Amino acid sequence: MTPEQILSDLIKINTVNPPGNETSAAVYLKQIFDDAGISNEIIESEKGRGNFIAHLGEGSKRLLFLSHTDVVPAGADWNDNPFSGSIYDNTVHGRGAMDCKGLAAAQASAMLNLARNKTPLNGTLIFAATADEEKGGDFGVKMLLDQHPDKLRCDFAINEGAEEPVQLGSKTIFFIQVGEKGTAWSRLVTRGKACHGSIPTIGENALVKMVCSIKDLSGYKPEIILIPEVKHLLTELSKIKGFGATVSPENADELINSLGDKSLSETLRSMTRMTVSPNVISGGEKINIVPDLCQAEVDIRVLPGQDLEYVLDELRKFVSREIEIEVFNYHEPTFSTSDTDYYRLIEKATGEVAGSGVICLPYISPGATDSRYLRLAGISAYGIGHMASGYDQSVKETVHGKNERIDIPSLKLRTDFLIALAREYLA
Ligand SMILES: [Zn+2]
Numbered sequence: 001m002t003p004e005q006i007l008s009d010l011i012k013i014n015t016v017n018p019p020g021n022e023t024s025a026a027v028y029l030k031q032i033f034d035d036a037g038i039s040n041e042i043i044e045s046e047k048g049r050g051n052f053i054a055h056l057g058e059g060s061k062r063l064l065f066l067s068h069t070d071v072v073p074a075g076a077d078w079n080d081n082p083f084s085g086s087i088y089d090n091t092v093h094g095r096g097a098m099d100c101k102g103l104a105a106a107q108a109s110a111m112l113n114l115a116r117n118k119t120p121l122n123g124t125l126i127f128a129a130t131a132d133e134e135k136g137g138d139f140g141v142k143m144l145l146d147q148h149p150d151k152l153r154c155d156f157a158i159n160e161g162a163e164e165p166v167q168l169g170s171k172t173i174f175f176i177q178v179g180e181k182g183t184a185w186s187r188l189v190t191r192g193k194a195c196h197g198s199i200p201t202i203g204e205n206a207l208v209k210m211v212c213s214i215k216d217l218s219g220y221k222p223e224i225i226l227i228p229e230v231k232h233l234l235t236e237l238s239k240i241k242g243f244g245a246t247v248s249p250e251n252a253d254e255l256i257n258s259l260g261d262k263s264l265s266e267t268l269r270s271m272t273r274m275t276v277s278p279n280v281i282s283g284g285e286k287i288n289i290v291p292d293l294c295q296a297e298v299d300i301r302v303l304p305g306q307d308l309e310y311v312l313d314e315l316r317k318f319v320s321r322e323i324e325i326e327v328f329n330y331h332e333p334t335f336s337t338s339d340t341d342y343y344r345l346i347e348k349a350t351g352e353v354a355g356s357g358v359i360c361l362p363y364i365s366p367g368a369t370d371s372r373y374l375r376l377a378g379i380s381a382y383g384i385g386h387m388a389s390g391y392d393q394s395v396k397e398t399v400h401g402k403n404e405r406i407d408i409p410s411l412k413l414r415t416d417f418l419i420a421l422a423r424e425y426l427a
Helices: 001-013 020-037 103-117 141-147 206-218 228-240 250-256 264-270 309-318 341-354 371-376 392-396 407-424
Strands: 039-044 050-056 057-067 091-093 121-131 154-161 164-169 171-180 182-191 276-284 293-302 324-331 358-365 380-384 404-409
Touching: 001 020, 001 091, 001 407, 020 039, 020 050, 020 103, 020 154, 050 103, 050 141, 057 103, 057 371, 057 407, 091 407, 103 121, 103 141, 103 154, 103 407, 121 141, 121 371, 121 407, 141 371, 154 371, 154 392, 171 228, 171 341, 171 371, 182 206, 182 309, 206 250, 206 276, 228 250, 228 264, 250 264, 250 309, 293 309, 309 324, 341 358, 341 380, 371 380, 404 407
Parallel strands: 057 121, 057 154, 154 380, 171 358
Antiparallel strands: 039 050, 050 121, 091 404, 164 171, 171 380, 182 293, 182 324, 276 293
16 A cells, blocks of 8 residues: 555544544454454553554564654644645545654554565564654653563654755755653742732732742843764764864854744754753733742753753753752653664665765654654654655644645655665664
8 A cells, every 4th residue: 555545544543642532443454454454453541542553574684663643732724634645646534644644654554565565574563653752652652661561662663753854055854853851840949928919028029039030031142062973963964064174152143043944943942952941931910919939830841961960950050059840741852873884874874765864863852753762662763753755844833833744755755765774784
């Protein structure tokens, strides 16, 4: 089956999470893998929360194709029904086309192709289309690793992840996601003394204290840190831009600002430092009461190498001792080095399908995917966002937005890449 057929069918199956209902997508995949004679199973973490896993070939080398079948809610104002899966303009339309049913369809199509052609595999290719990625993976990859670790055991995994390719001058750059920043969601608390709003000087206004402390925090200038992969990425971009080959923390921002692609520049900026964004504030109950409590939630993202202690030390430089700081949700950053044969094979397979003029560069994602669970379990995981040349760049904004879609040449390129990679590694 072609990846566009599979994708169109998957989009028609509503797997908006919550509630997910991923079993319905797993049952569909089971049918097409059964028809192809590929051994497979559905593992539910809870009724309706199905994870689909298939195995092809056998042997000690193990490569995992990972994707997820749940999607985020569609929202309003689409041009088409978000669950139509309609195909026109050489494009498949609907929620999940980019994130992540498109990759699931390409991975499924690649596996079916390898089975149909009876490609000899000196190892095991595993396909896993899992539940619950969009809500943290508890019913998907996390559960599988906790309860059925053998099912996903592999040497390395290909998952969703990296930014789509960009064109810089005459070069096309494909990104390979090697790591993901961690989260250190924090709460700031200020306390004061309540009193009547008509004589505010009797009390102590917690809200005013908080606003001052957020203003202090807005002056935070994070330390610029170039982990080796990011330094390599920036150095290559610098060469393409004719900036010279030496990139350092001192000149990194100058290079980043010169790229002329806002989305790429700001993503690169986030790869070079901890980010701090106060996004929620709550305090005060009534217009005539001076508030004695105010809370703010700050979204903090950390690089590999930056731990909880680093976060607290950094915040304390800008937030006075009087303010309470609590990190209420911490996920450590995760990282798979690019200095592996796996990474080099991904580069090679990309070159085979996208042309030798394409450059692959490593990428650290500001956000997280299920790859983090694999890395924490000791498995190398790499994310791809491969797209065909000339793809419509505006599709990037449709991820978690409206009118999500993917063009058929990109689906085919991903399928061909996955086939090439499986052949290379498991030949
Ligand atoms: Zn996703």
